[in-house]
Amino acid sequence: MVKTLLEAFNTAEYPVVGHGKRNVQVLKDTFDHLDGEIDSDIYGTGTVIEDFQTKIAAYLGKPSAVFFPSGTMAQQIALRLWCEEKGSRKVAYHPLCHLEIHEQDGLKELHHIEPVLLSDKDRLITLDDVKSMEDGIACLLLELPQREIGGQLPAFEELEAIAAYCRARDIRLHLDGARLYEILPYYGKTAAEVCSLFDSVYVSFYKGIGGIAGAILAGGEEFTKQSKIWKRRHGGDLISLYPYILNADQAFDERLPKMEQYYRSAVELAGLYNSGIEGVTTRPLVPVSNMFHVHAAFPKETFETILIAVYEETGIGLTGNVRDAGDGASYYEVSLGDRYPAIPKDRLKQAFELLHEKVKQTAK
Incomplete structure (x- = not known):
């Protein structure tokens, strides 16, 4: 029986990407060291x-914050609130923004908000676009x-200029910071320094x-107070969210120091991918966070066959x-975490x- 790419990846001795398997053990490990008498949250x-x-x-350097079960819910609500205020x-936002391509038009259907797409889909938003x-x-x-374009980043000075332009014209600036922690080593900034440029911030x-x-x-404070109302309207106030919160708290403390x-x-x-493999390159060429995209000049099925053989x-x-x-x-996305340091360098080089x-x- 021929293995699929996912099957071959899941049975590989050394998977390269991620922290580990997303299984029940992740939650069990969170609760192993906790006092069972800790009260849960309620609504x-x-x-x-x-x-x-x-x-x-x-x-994040903000006065207030609200925990949401999903970023999709949080960001739609954030944009709704700014629209109502203005x-x-x-x-x-960018043509490849998560709200535009991954949320089944939730912003439009639920909130009747009209997106205005800035820049070409294959490049970053610039000050000129704004x-x-x-x-x-x-x-x-x-x-x-x-x-969606490989985890590219604007220069911090460009970001400051965009923020200053928006503030001067009373345009609210919201940060989709799903991967905020991962970019801080490249910028050499604290989370609070980055977030100071924005009126509201979402993190995952x-x-x-x-x-x-x-x-x-x-x-x-007023923004988050209103967001709680919309969180209830969206059904986001589960009776208890503590499994997510306690796990997030533990993972935050454990992994934040590892972002560098x-x-x-x-x-x-990325240097290994860009070492002269014909038709294979990364985007960006030099990553600015723990993620990048690998592009190959081969059809999906052909590249999968090559990768399975390597695995x-x-x-x-x-x-x-x-x-x-x-x-x-x-192409495919690479996002590195706890797994990578455990891979023997000689085995990686061999691969x-x-x-x-x-x-x-294949190229012959």
């Missing part, structure tokens, strides 16, 4: 949730890093942090998911040598 109140919200608000239903926005924009959303707890789920929406390591690992790994011969699993990029090309060889054979 958004209680020490468990309130202390965590205060902790993350302080980390009396406009227009928000601006200056050319049409009138009546209530809020501009910036995603740092821009995931299941990406680089590696929690099971959950998000924080942070901003001013994850970033340096990504730079190292089976070396035990190194590079990815479990290759996507069609059109025009006979393909890339074999990848080089098999790509060369």
Whole structure:
């Protein structure tokens, strides 16, 4: 029986990406060291949730924060609130923003908000794009890093200029910071320094942090007060969210100090991909966080066949998911975490040598 790419990846001795398997053990490990008498949160109140919200608000440098079960819910609500404040239903963001391509038009269908798409889909939003926005924009959303184009980042000076422009024109600025922690080593800034440029901020707890789920929406006191009302309207006030919160808190403390390591690992790994393998390159060429995209000048099925052979011969699993990029090309996303440092360097080198060889054979 021929293995699929995902099956080959899951049975590889050394999977390269991520922190580990997302299984029940992740939650069991969280509760193993906790006092079973800790009270749960109840409908958004209680020490468990309130202390965590205060902790993350302080980390982000914002007056207040609210825990949400999902970033999708948090960000739609954030944009809704800014639109209501400004009396406009227009928000601006990148054509490949999560709200535009991954949420089944929730912003439009649930909130009747009109997105204005800035820049070309294959590049970052620039100050010039912002200056050319049409009138009546209530809020501009910036995603740092821009995931769908490989996790690219604007220069921090460009970010400051965009923030200053928006403030001068009373346009709210919202940060999609799903991967905020991961970019801080590159910028050499604290989370609070980055977030000071934004009126509201969303961060995730299941990406680089590696929690099971959950998000924080942070901003001013009145903003978060109103967000709680909309959280209830969206059905986000579960009777208890403590499994997500306690796990997020543990993962935050454990993995936040490792973000520099994850970033340096990504730079190292991208160097192996860019070491002369014909038709294979990374985007960006040098990563600015722990993530990047690998692009190949081969159809999806062809590249999967090459990768499966590499996994089976070396035990190194590079990815479990290759996507069609059109025009006979393909790509996949790499996001590094706790797994990467455990991979023997000689085995990793062997895998890339074999990848080089098999790509060369295929290209003939």
